[in-house]
Amino acid sequence: MKKKLFVFMTTLMLAAKASAGVSVSPVQLFIDNPNKLKSTTLTLESVDETEKRVFEVKVFKWTQDSQGANVLEPDNSLIVNPKNFILQPNKRQAIRIGFPQASTAALNGAGEQSWRIIVDEITPVNNQLAVKFLVNFNLPLFVGKQDDLNVKFDVQSNKLVLNNLANSHVQVTNLKVLNDQKKVIYNNDTMAYALPKNKLIYDLKDINLNHAEKYSVMLETNKSKKAVEMKLSN
Known part of the structure; x- marks a missing residue:
């Protein structure tokens, strides 16, 4: 599959709450040892909202080229549950992200690997003409042992x-x-x-x-x- 070069604003990843009234926690995801703990969870919360929102979760393998530019490639090696969901007003939705059993052996001893978890709001089919601020979260997932500064x-x-x-x-x-x-x-x-x-x-x-x-x-x-x-x- 052809790789795509993406430029994204890393400062957005520090924002725990979007102005539209949807918050996400945590803003960075870690799985230190996939042989022991194969998954992690993030949570979206509707805050002071009056309408439901529809979301889709996408996973991209994250690497960098020889100049340090970010490269994202669509990846299906992770299990996301749920991939699509409706966030009801003033409710929470947990999203579990992890690896199938067969994938963890390949990660062992390979050094840290990285993914991007992108949570996109989708405009409802019956509301295509409405002007609405759509929420997007771009979260890093790091898998592997964390080294000291070097x-x-x-x-x-x-x-x-x-x-x-x-x-x-x-x-x-x-x-x-x-x-x-x-x-x-x-x-x-x-x-x-x-x-x-x-x-x-x-x-x-x-x-x-x-x-x-x-x-x-x-x-x-x-x-x-x-x-x-x-x-x-x-």
């Missing part, structure tokens, strides 16, 4: 490259470049993921990082409650 930085032309050397993802929420006087000369607070053995590329534009040993990077990630400072030359 990254290395490279400077290529006017780009800073974060190489994720770990066997699991790193979620970067803020990255700053500091000079030898500890002054911030570059700041990026866009949340982004580097999947295992992959990279994130930051365009420094007109900032020149000659003599990399004079600079350091202040990094905020999902691996630590506090920011971590690292020498750029390391």
Whole structure:
């Protein structure tokens, strides 16, 4: 099946509640050891709504290309129950996502693998002409052991490259470049993921990082409650 390149706003995944009155929990899904725990559950809740809503759940295998761009491919290796459902006003709907028994052996020892669980609202057939805000949730599912932070930085032309050397993802929420006087000369607070053995590329534009040993990077990630400072030359 042909792979498709998708660009999605990762900041939306932090929103536990949509303005339309539908919330989702949790906003990230984990199965640490599929041989012991083969499934996980997310919950949609209707909050202060007066109408029912119809949803469809889609699953995509999530990888990244050599430049760190996200690639999603439709995948049917996961079991989703239910795939289609009606969310009644002020009610909850649990969705279970997991692996059949035959699939877990292939995941063992393979390092972390990633999927995207997309929950789309569908316009009711009898209401096609109505103008309505449709809810969409794009949630990551990570399967496998979570490693500690293990990254290395490279400077290529006017780009800073974060190489994720770990066997699991790193979620970067803020990255700053500091000079030898500890002054911030570059700041990026866009949340982004580097999947295992992959990279994130930051365009420094007109900032020149000659003599990399004079600079350091202040990094905020999902691996630590506090920011971590690292020498750029390391």
